Amino acid sequence: MSEDVSCRAIEPELATVAAGEGRAGAAERVERHVARCAPCRDELERYRAVEGMLGSLRRAPLADDDATLSRAQLASRLADLRSRILGFAVFPSPLGRVLIGRSEQGVAVVQYVPEGGALPAHVRRLLGDDAVEDRAATEDLWAELLEYLRGDRARLEWPLDLRRMRSDFQRRVLEATAALPYGAVTSYAGIAMRIGVPAAARPVAQALRWNPLPIIIPCHRVIGSAGTLTGYAGHRVDLKQRLLAVEGVKTVAAGGALRIRREAMYCLVNGEREYCLPSCGSALTDSLAGLTLFGTRAGAEAAGLQPCGSCRPDLHPLAA
Amino acid sequence: MADDAFEAVVGSHHAEIRRYLLRVTARASDADDLSQETFLRAFRAFRGLPPGANVRAWLFAIATNLGRNHFRALARRRRAYAVAARDASPAAAAGADGRAMADEAQTRIAEVIAGLPEKQRLAFVMRKMHELDYADIGASLQCSEDSARAHVFQALRKVRRGLDGHLSLAMESRT
Numbered sequence: 001m002s003e004d005v006s007c008r009a010i011e012p013e014l015a016t017v018a019a020g021e022g023r024a025g026a027a028e029r030v031e032r033h034v035a036r037c038a039p040c041r042d043e044l045e046r047y048r049a050v051e052g053m054l055g056s057l058r059r060a061p062l063a064d065d066d067a068t069l070s071r072a073q074l075a076s077r078l079a080d081l082r083s084r085i086l087g088f089a090v091f092p093s094p095l096g097r098v099l100i101g102r103s104e105q106g107v108a109v110v111q112y113v114p115e116g117g118a119l120p121a122h123v124r125r126l127l128g129d130d131a132v133e134d135r136a137a138t139e140d141l142w143a144e145l146l147e148y149l150r151g152d153r154a155r156l157e158w159p160l161d162l163r164r165m166r167s168d169f170q171r172r173v174l175e176a177t178a179a180l181p182y183g184a185v186t187s188y189a190g191i192a193m194r195i196g197v198p199a200a201a202r203p204v205a206q207a208l209r210w211n212p213l214p215i216i217i218p219c220h221r222v223i224g225s226a227g228t229l230t231g232y233a234g235h236r237v238d239l240k241q242r243l244l245a246v247e248g249v250k251t252v253a254a255g256g257a258l259r260i261r262r263e264a265m266y267c268l269v270n271g272e273r274e275y276c277l278p279s280c281g282s283a284l285t286d287s288l289a290g291l292t293l294f295g296t297r298a299g300a301e302a303a304g305l306q307p308c309g310s311c312r313p314d315l316h317p318l319a320a
Numbered sequence: 321m322a323d324d325a326f327e328a329v330v331g332s333h334h335a336e337i338r339r340y341l342l343r344v345t346a347r348a349s350d351a352d353d354l355s356q357e358t359f360l361r362a363f364r365a366f367r368g369l370p371p372g373a374n375v376r377a378w379l380f381a382i383a384t385n386l387g388r389n390h391f392r393a394l395a396r397r398r399r400a401y402a403v404a405a406r407d408a409s410p411a412a413a414a415g416a417d418g419r420a421m422a423d424e425a426q427t428r429i430a431e432v433i434a435g436l437p438e439k440q441r442l443a444f445v446m447r448k449m450h451e452l453d454y455a456d457i458g459a460s461l462q463c464s465e466d467s468a469r470a471h472v473f474q475a476l477r478k479v480r481r482g483l484d485g486h487l488s489l490a491m492e493s494r495t
Binding site (some may be wrong): 011012015016019046047049050053054056058060062064065067068071072073074076077078081082085130132133134150 | 326330334335338339342343348351352355359360363364365367368375426429440447448449451473476477479480487
């Protein structure tokens with residue numbers, strides 16, 4: 001009697017022994033108890049009967065157990081998720097930490113992110129709910145971006161996913177910006193002219209401020225109409241200067257701001273196919289909006305332009 | 321690559337996860353939605369899953385987590401379903417003579433299960449209908465393995481009590 005356990009305490013073991021899952025010694029304890037205790041013997045049998053019923057229930061067909069339609073819906077929702085989902089990772093670069101995110105369609109997000117800590121709210125918004133960290137998916141892009149930032153590569157020919165545009169206006173602004181050649185600059189008003197809304201210089205600046213793909217869509221090539229490097233990645237005009245320097249566009253500090261040296265750049269009057277010296281004809285007087293300026297002849301010629309037949313920049317190149 | 325591996329996961333487990341959700345939500349439309357949501361979540365996290373992980377137990381954990389908020393709002397519906405299930409009771413595996421009895425007992429089991437507290441119900445269905453390990457049930461319910469055992473036992477005891485009057489017949493038919 002001394003090692004016997006009460007009926008209440010044995011019940012959990014009756015149940016587990018009935019289910020065939022009793023732990024060490026349980027079967028023996030139960031056996032000893034029910035040998036003396038008729039009510040618990042019955043109880044053990046009842047638990048065995050319950051297990052038998054549960055086994056039947058487990059094997060019995062279930063009403064509404066046809067997963068075919070649900071599976072088909074899942075396939076379509078997964079396909080949709082796959083096309084939306086972003087794989088992203090944060091990489092070091094000469095310009096600081098850069099986040100690169102790509103979807104099945106193409107590169108969707110490139111953002112500067114501060115050292116350490118969580119991602120800023122605007123970056124998380126751009127990533128959306130369907131972003132997963134995926135270094136393997138973005139590492140090749142990072143390698144090409146580094147080549148670009150070293151000046152070893154003039155183009156990043158990445159398929160782009162432009163579904164994160166805020167508006168059709170922003171899309172037009174960014175498309176016009178993407179068309180600016182390597183090594184060239186124009187003004188916000190210049191982009192506004194190109195998209196047929198010449199008065200919209202400020203909205204253009206706003207649209208570029210929320211560029212989801214800086215560097216790739218080269219908003220650093222768009223500057224103030226006075227030639228100053230204004231707003232970039234918050235207050236990181238220094239990054240804008242470095243990106244332009246990689247492309248051969250020199251800047252100088254003047255009056256507390258950085259500006260291009262228009263007098264030291266080759267000019268393209270919009271709509272022309274020839275580039276000029278800054279002293280040539282209308283290039284001299286036109287506002288920056290009507291021009292595209294190149295830091296080097298090589299840049300202008302890489303953009304498919306010919307030297308002007310009058311001012312002959314090929315014979316009288318600007319001092320380097 | 322990873323996408324094909326995930327297709328295989330869907331192929332192997334979607335039907336069972338849906339069945340689990342059907343058992344615990346008692347509504348085909350909820351089982352459809354929640355099973356799909358389970359796999360959409362799983363897809364997002366799949367790359368981060370360590371190699372050799374128990375994918376099935378992991379999916380049960382996602383399904384359980386997803387369902388728990390949902391279940392709370394459904395307490396009343398579940399009871400209504402248990403009554404409806406009386407009319408659409410599944411065919412039992414018992415012999416012809418015992419059939420009506422078995423159907424009735426199984427309907428009674430479904431009613432008792434439907435009335436269980438949430439954790440007991442989930443633990444019970446995972447253990448008794450899907451035969452998951454207690455450790456995996458604990459992981460799904462964010463409790464210890466011993467707590468998972470306790471939930472299953474409490475549920476089982478209620479099922480057993482709920483079957484008073486059905487069991488003497490069942491015991492006779494066993495002999």
